[in-house]
Amino acid sequence: MGKFGKEFAKGLILSNPVFVLALGLCPALAISTSIDNALGMTLAVLIVLLGSNIIIAAIRGFVPSITRIPIFIVVIATLVTVVNLIFHAYLPDMYESLGIFLPLVVVNCIILGRAEAFASKNPILHSIADALGITVGFMLALLMISFIRQILGTGSLSVFGFDFFTLPVLGEHPIVIFVLPYGAFLIIGLLMALFKRTGVMKGE
Amino acid sequence: MNELIAIFLGMVLINNFILVRFLGLCPFFGVSKKLGPAISMGVAVTFVMTIASVATWLIRNYILIPFDIEYMNIVIFILVIATLVQIIELFIKKTNIGLYFAFGIYLPLITTNCAVLGITLINATQNYSFGGSVVAALGGGLGFTLVLAMMSGIREKLELANTPKSMRGLPIAFLIAALLGLAFSGFGGMI
Structure with missing residues (x-):
């Protein structure tokens, strides 16, 4: 079980997909306007990454290495289609607000990257741990960005319709730029600089 | 005709692929260190986007919709794109x-x-006509190339600047992207 824990912990900080590996930036920036969206995206990535890691680890013995990338992409695309249909049926609001980024999970570099770099070389159990660790790392990054953006951009914190608090001045005069696209670049740039400064993230 | 111009301008300036839609960020930060490669990348992306739009429009309108299997969009599109890229490369x-x-x-x-x-x-989601799809792809690609070229020009100059140590590399690139995005937001009311 030691290896399981190690693979899980690795994805959290040391190889955090967003901040350290700079993978999956498109969804991290685009859907981090609210915590709801961040959690929905995490759910989609969790299902797809877990499924693709399990399937690819299971078939890694029979896949000829020359055609492995197309096979991986078909596996991932099928899983994404499944997730799309599930979201459309059971979480229609989430489906609307994630919009084009739900089908775009297919080309999220995190998923193909883990399939290629990890699941195609490791047994199923370790691949599950890897998928969970990377997803939690992805979730932490998304939550961090969307938390800051939501508080500064709307002046209040609410998750799935449940209001936590509204800030006194910011609630009436929110800094709208933070929920607009440009705010995403600003926040993620400052967060990366902060992580470099504190030494969590290695310099180039 | 007016509709096509609106689609084109919207794709290039207002809903810019990189700055507003957040599509294609990996090459945006990966290949934007020098102007030459950035423009090559932009042209290659525009080229593939246009051909992929034509191919997927035909497949969607003559196969997927008549047979009522539109939910297969994602799988079919990604296979078409992967195949197209291979064919274009060989060609x-x-x-x-x-x-x-x-x-x-x-x-x-x-x-x-x-x-x-x-x-x-x-x-597919906007249900553009054939001409609309092609114009949208050309506009999207042009907007992508434009921002990529601007970014790489700025980053070439930035090499000489005395940036704080923790801001070097990606962080400052993100901040520049934010400023570029703000500048582009001025196009917002155009259409």
């Missing part, structure tokens, strides 16, 4: 070896570029 290698070396590694990388799958999905 360019046979016909124009200079162009092949100019594109270099960027051509195979385009398969996993979300801008290409993005434009095909946008065309």
Whole structure:
């Protein structure tokens, strides 16, 4: 079980997909306007990454290495289609607000990257741990960005319709730029600089 | 005609692929260190986006919709794009070896570029006509190239600037992207 824990912990900080590996930036920036969206995206990535890691680890013995990338992409695309249909049926609001980024999970570099770099070389159990660790790392990054953006951009914190608090001045005069696209670049740039400064993230 | 111009301007300036839609960020930060490669990448992406739009429009309107299997969008589109990139690579290698070396590694990388799958999905969800899809792809690609070229020009200058140590590399690139985005937001009320 030691290896399981190690693979899980690795994805959290040391190889955090967003901040350290700079993978999956498109969804991290685009859907981090609210915590709801961040959690929905995490759910989609969790299902797809877990499924693709399990399937690819299971078939890694029979896949000829020359055609492995197309096979991986078909596996991932099928899983994404499944997730799309599930979201459309059971979480229609989430489906609307994630919009084009739900089908775009297919080309999220995190998923193909883990399939290629990890699941195609490791047994199923370790691949599950890897998928969970990377997803939690992805979730932490998304939550961090969307938390800051939501508080500064709307002046209040609410998750799935449940209001936590509204800030006194910011609630009436929110800094709208933070929920607009440009705010995403600003926040993620400052967060990366902060992580470099504190030494969590290695310099180039 | 007016509709096509509106689509084109909207794609290039207002809903810019990189700054507003957040599509194609990996090449945006990966290939924007020098102006030359940035423009090659932009041209390659525009080229593949346009051909992919034509191919997926035909497949969607003549196969997927008549047979009522539109939910297969994602799987079909990604396969079409992957195949197209391979064919284009072979074709360019046979016909124009200079162009092949100019594109270099960027051509195979385009398969996993979300801008290409993005434009095909946008065309599908917006239900653009054939002309609309092509114009949208050209506009999207042009907007992508424009911002990529601007970014790489700025980053070339930035090499000489005395940036704080923890801001060097990606962080400052993100801040510049934020400023570029703000500048582009001025186009917002155009249409």
